Amino acid sequence: MKIIDYLFIYAIFSIWMLLLINVILSFSSYIYFRKRKKNNIDLEEFDKSIDELPFVSILIPAHNEEKVIGKTLESLFNLNYPNDRYEVIVTNDNSQDNTASILNEFKNRYKNNLFKIVTTNKENGGKGKSNALNIAYQESKGEYIAVYDADNTPEKNALKYLVYGIINNKDLGAIIGKFRTINKKKNILTRFINIETLSFQWLAQAGRWQLVKLCTIPGTNFIIRRDILEKIGGWDPDALAEDTEISFQIYKLGYRIAFMPEAVTWExxxxxxxxxxxxxxxxxxxxxxxxxxxxxxxxxxxxxKIIFDMFYFLMVYIFFLSSVILSDFIFVFLLFSNFEIGLQGNITVLWIMAYILFVFEVSIVLTMEKGENTFENFLYVLISYFTYSQLWIIVSIKGIISYIIDYISDSEKKWYKTERF
Incomplete structure (x- = not known):
């Protein structure tokens, strides 16, 4: 066999391995979805069954968020949760825009001790989300800590659903909710992102929970026990993906993280x-x-939990990514050379089957979300494989190279705050 044959076998094996894992996750997520539909959570009964809801501290990191912070605060102050049982703490993290004045307007409107503004400067702020969360956490007093990004508008019952889930199971270190795309109809890109985020949440979150009782904390709409944060010392300031990093810390302590799709926020x-x-x-x-x-x-x-997640990370960022790059290289190389793959079989069938599996997996996800199982979205799924999904290859390569350069040069970790519209 030629070396190109071995490279091709590696590429095909790795790609199909991840595809088959996702097929299993898609079926698992559908089982979880059906279970949730059969066992609806009755919040009224929950209210009756508990003498007093726990006190929750909601943390919001905000750096130059004048375009979105007002709407976020409006939604948080209108949550279906007793006003005296939660506090909102915003870290105005070295903002250079109108964020401070908007926060002060809300402070004057809601004149109580349950809305706190912590302002940082160039010396102690502007160092990323982890740092902003740690600063707010030091000012908090809640038994449970919830986190929302500054562009989030949680639905009225979002916090109560999260609390419901975590106080009824001492094995849970955290509960994550579901996030939806508020600007999904803006353009083609946001429509692709909408489908992507739904796929991730139902496949990677609901699917893994059903299969191995495992979830990963997203950047927003989650609740965590205070004593866990105390044990791990808060958020890692060097972590650009602070949500993934803190998930591993929770696993190491022996706790689980559960998915609560009823707790919805729009971002x-x-x-x-x-x-x-x-x-x-x-x-x-x-x-x-x-x-x-x-x-x-x-x-x-x-x-x-750690083994499964580490294996999944390795599959995505090492084996799958290298396999896609290799397969693309082999395809182009064979087009402009006289080389032939010596393996027997119809290679075209393998590519077609992989494409069908991709469409099948994502289509299952769309059936689980109200209003998303449309012909228009199905068409976006068909073309996303050749367009949006391919962009992830470029992003992954760029991210890995950038990480290696920063590691070798021992550069300071720079946080990029997503620009708002």
Missing amino acids: QEPENLNVWFKQRTRWVKGNIYVLFKNIKLLISEFNT
């Missing part, structure tokens, strides 16, 4: 490719940091 997504590339590159760099920081845990600790 703004990038509306142009420049902002999208910057945001996603930060995600890749952050996840690579978490991968290498925790890879030793594969040997030192026999924890099924």
Whole structure:
């Protein structure tokens, strides 16, 4: 066999391995979806069953958020949760725009001790989301800590659903909700992002929870026990993907993280490719940091949650990514050379089957979300494989290279805050 044959076998094996894992996750997520429909949560009964709801501190990191922070605060102050049982703490993180004046307007409107503004400067602020969250956390007093991004508008019952989930199960270190794209109809990019975020949440979150009782904290709409944050010392200031990093800390303590799709928040997504590339590159760099920081845990600790997540990360960022690059290279190389793959079989059938599996997996997800199982979205799924999904290859390569350069040069970790519209 020629070396190109071995490279091709590796590429096909890795690609199909991840595809088959996602097929299993898609079926698992559908089982979870059906279970949730059969076992509706009755919040009225929940209210009757508890003498007093726990006190919750809601943390919001805000750096130059004048375009969105007002709407976020409006939604938080109108939550279906007793006004004296939660506080909102905003870190005005070295903002250079009109964020401060908007926050002060709300402070004057809601004259109580349950809305706090913590302002940072160049010395102690502007260092990223982890730092902003740690500052707000030090000012908090809640038994539970909830986090929302500054562009989020949670639905009225979002917090109560999160609280319902975590106080009824002592094995849970955190509960995550679902986030939806508020600007999904803005353009083609936001429609792709909408489908992507739904796929991630139902496949990677609901699917993994049903299969191995495992979820990863997203950047927003989650609640965590205060004593856990105290044990791990808050958020890692070096982590660009602070949500993924803190998930591993929770796993190491022996706790689980559950998915609560009833707790919904609406958030703004990038509306142009420049902002999208910057945001996603930060995600890749952050996840690579978490991968290498925790890879030793594969040997030192026999924890099924950590092993599964580490394996999944390795599949996505190492094996799958290298396989896609290799397969694309082989395809182009064969077009402009006389080489032939010596393997027997119809290669075209493999590509077609992979494409069908991709469409099948995402289509299952769309059936689980009200208003998303449309012919228009199905068409977007068909073309996303050849367009939007391919952009992730470029982002992943860029993120990995950037991480390596920063690691070699020992550069300071720079946080990119997603621009708002």
